[in-house]
Amino acid sequence: MIECKNIRKTYVNGDVETQAVSDVSFHIDKGEFVAIIGPSGSGKSTLMHILGALDTPTSGTYFLDGQEVSTLDDDELSDLRRNKIGFVFQSFNLLPRTTVLRNVMLPLLYSDTTEKEREEKARKSLEYAGMEEGKFLNLSNQLSGGQMQRVAIARSLINDPAIILADEPTGNLDTKTSAVVMETFRELNRKGHTIILITHEMEVAQFADRVITIRDGVIEKDVKNTH
Amino acid sequence: MIITDVLKETSASLSGNKVRSGLTILGIVIGIASVITMVSIGQGAQSSISSRIQSIGSNLIIVTPGAQRTGGVSAGQGSSQSLTAEDADALGAEVQSISGVAPEDTHRYQVTAKANNTNTQIIGTVPSYTDVRNVSIDTGTFITEYQQQTSAKVAVLGSAARDDLFGAGADAVGQMIRIKNIDFQVIGVTLSKGGSGFNNADDAIYVPITTAQHYLSGNAFVTTISISAQGSDIIPMVQQDVTTLLLQRHGISDATEADFSIMNQADIIATASSVTGTFTILLASIAGISLLVGGIGIMNMMLTTVTERTREIGLRKAVGIRKLYINLQFLTEAVALTFIGGTLGIVLGFVASLLVSKFAGLTTQVSTSSILLAVGVSAGVGILFGFYPARRAANLSPMEALRYE
Numbered sequence: 103m104i105e106c107k108n109i110r111k112t113y114v115n116g117d118v119e120t121q122a123v124s125d126v127s128f129h130i131d132k133g134e135f136v137a138i139i140g141p142s143g144s145g146k147s148t149l150m151h152i153l154g155a156l157d158t159p160t161s162g163t164y165f166l167d168g169q170e171v172s173t174l175d176d177d178e179l180s181d182l183r184r185n186k187i188g189f190v191f192q193s194f195n196l197l198p199r200t201t202v203l204r205n206v207m208l209p210l211l212y213s214d215t216t217e218k219e220r221e222e223k224a225r226k227s228l229e230y231a232g233m234e235e236g237k238f239l240n241l242s243n244q245l246s247g248g249q250m251q252r253v254a255i256a257r258s259l260i261n262d263p264a265i266i267l268a269d270e271p272t273g274n275l276d277t278k279t280s281a282v283v284m285e286t287f288r289e290l291n292r293k294g295h296t297i298i299l300i301t302h303e304m305e306v307a308q309f310a311d312r313v314i315t316i317r318d319g320v321i322e323k324d325v326k327n328t329h
Numbered sequence: 330m331i332i333t334d335v336l337k338e339t340s341a342s343l344s345g346n347k348v349r350s351g352l353t354i355l356g357i358v359i360g361i362a363s364v365i366t367m368v369s370i371g372q373g374a375q376s377s378i379s380s381r382i383q384s385i386g387s388n389l390i391i392v393t394p395g396a397q398r399t400g401g402v403s404a405g406q407g408s409s410q411s412l413t414a415e416d417a418d419a420l421g422a423e424v425q426s427i428s429g430v431a432p433e434d435t436h437r438y439q440v441t442a443k444a445n446n447t448n449t450q451i452i453g454t455v456p457s458y459t460d461v462r463n464v465s466i467d468t469g470t471f472i473t474e475y476q477q478q479t480s481a482k483v484a485v486l487g488s489a490a491r492d493d494l495f496g497a498g499a500d501a502v503g504q505m506i507r508i509k510n511i512d513f514q515v516i517g518v519t520l521s522k523g524g525s526g527f528n529n530a531d532d533a534i535y536v537p538i539t540t541a542q543h544y545l546s547g548n549a550f551v552t553t554i555s556i557s558a559q560g561s562d563i564i565p566m567v568q569q570d571v572t573t574l575l576l577q578r579h580g581i582s583d584a585t586e587a588d589f590s591i592m593n594q595a596d597i598i599a600t601a602s603s604v605t606g607t608f609t610i611l612l613a614s615i616a617g618i619s620l621l622v623g624g625i626g627i628m629n630m631m632l633t634t635v636t637e638r639t640r641e642i643g644l645r646k647a648v649g650i651r652k653l654y655i656n657l658q659f660l661t662e663a664v665a666l667t668f669i670g671g672t673l674g675i676v677l678g679f680v681a682s683l684l685v686s687k688f689a690g691l692t693t694q695v696s697t698s699s700i701l702l703a704v705g706v707s708a709g710v711g712i713l714f715g716f717y718p719a720r721r722a723a724n725l726s727p728m729e730a731l732r733y734e
Contacts (some may be wrong), residue, residue: 184649209648
């Protein structure tokens with residue numbers, strides 16, 4: 103599913119060159135639940151941007167679902183994100199003052215599906231993510247943190263993506279809600295979705311089957327979890 | 330599909346934040362409406378003044394007596410008695426390219442008719458006055474040659490004088506009026522020239538000049554001689570001939586000591602338009618400043634909006650919406666805001682001009698160029714500052730835009 107070979111990302115700021123990720127190679131299979139863990143500044147965010155097709159590596163190759171990503175242009179990256187990747191962010195990133203349904207339908211904009219099909223898909227996706235139907239027409243800013251993250255998960259699922267990329271999905275939630283959200287990810291994984299989780303908390307990473315530890319831009323450890 | 334999506338996103342986004350959209354539209358509306366109204370007042374004043382000047386006659390040259398001097402004391406322009414009806418006859422007979430000469434002997438008197446009375450100017454004049462000074466008859470007739478020769482006691486009323494003496498719109502022809510205790514029979518009423526206020530051309534009564542001289546003023550002098558030239562381009566030439574002839578008739582060799590003064594309509598128009606021109610420039614600069622202030626308002630609104638929405642743009646990009654569609658949506662939003670604001674601004678500008686002309690009594694004239702200028706500037710500013718920062722945000726990488734504070 104994911105094939106990274108010698109990924110390197112260098113940021114140039116004036117005369118200073120920063121090597122955020124240096125020579126990272128790994129492989130993720132379909133249906134895996136992988137946590138990428140590391141302290142801040144370790145390069146895990148950069149790696150996540152590359153995996154999420156939000157950024158391209160300085161060198162190295164990245165295959166997602168059989169497609170070479172590192173050479174795509176801006177529009178091709180957009181299409182790839184729309185079709186293959188579902189994002190769940192730490193700060194939820196819902197459109198403010200917009201209904202739950204419209205938020206979930208956002209990735210379907212400008213595609214050739216009818217309004218009816220979109221709404222149907224959005225409703226299915228919301229139910230799948232465990233959102234109560236009574237809230238579908240609520241505005242996004244009237245929801246609790248846990249509900250917002252469910253909406254975000256539903257949005258990430260709407261195009262039936264190859265991978266779900268969750269960037270600190272529990273960072274803004276309390277412990278109890280975090281556990282519920284993580285259970286949701288486990289549930290999705292059981293249903294066959296490939297999930298990549300970026301976090302700096304070991305407890306959160308424990309929900310995954312495999313934990314890749316990044317430190318100073320290189321992979322320090324890559325271990326299987328036993329539940 | 331794409332177009333309906335863009336329109337739906339635009340309407341959702343604009344109605345989703347009504348305060349933000351409302352304030353932006355308000356800025357555009359006020360900018361446009363103030364420019365349209367200001368310029369309409371300026372141009373209305375200009376056109377009403379020049380049309381009023383045109384209404385006093387065409388290619389007109391006006392001769393008035395000079396100042397009367399007693400020792401070193403001047404009694405002011407027009408106070409001396411130096412012009413006579415014979416001067417007028419001589420001008421008509423000897424100066425080339427004249428289409429009409431009308432001397433007049435004008436003074437103010439108290440006039441009574443049955444129960445009503447008024448104080449108005451009594452213009453003693455000749456039949457050709459109608460042609461020279463653009464006077465048209467509404468009912469009855471103007472003074473005839475015969476009435477003038479026989480010093481007939483007949484009067485033609487200006488429409489405002491008729492309204493004062495007999496009531497608005499009354500049929501005055503055949504009625505009697507008294508001027509200086511002498512009875513005059515009304516033979517006609519003139520058509521209104523539409524003036525108002527102190528110098529109202531309709532507030533006048535016309536009598537034969539001979540009658541005015543014999544019974545009213547009691548002397549043989551005239552207060553004004555109006556001459557109309559055959560074309561506007563020969564006015565300076567005719568004016569020169571008139572001056573030469575009058576100087577000669579009055580036995581004056583030095584033109585600076587002339588006992589009369591002479592001016593023509595072109596001079597009056599030039600003076601008036603330089604005044605109204607200044608007025609229009611003043612209003613236009615006020616309008617320009619409001620356009621500038623409005624433009625800066627729109628710019629601020631658009632810039633803060635886009636900064637606030639950079640995260641939204643980042644999100645849209647992250648979930649896989651192409652840059653083109655994001656640009657398209659923000660462009661449509663900016664166009665929609667300026668279009669709504671522009672339309673409302675034009676309507677408000679029209680309404681404000683109407684109100685100004687109705688309640689302040691000023692003539693206003695909404696010009697297409699002011700509408701185009703106002704709408705052009707506001708729309709340009711709105712679209713530029715609505716679209717350009719959004720385009721910049723759409724060019725950021727999605728993560729950068731998402732993290733934007």
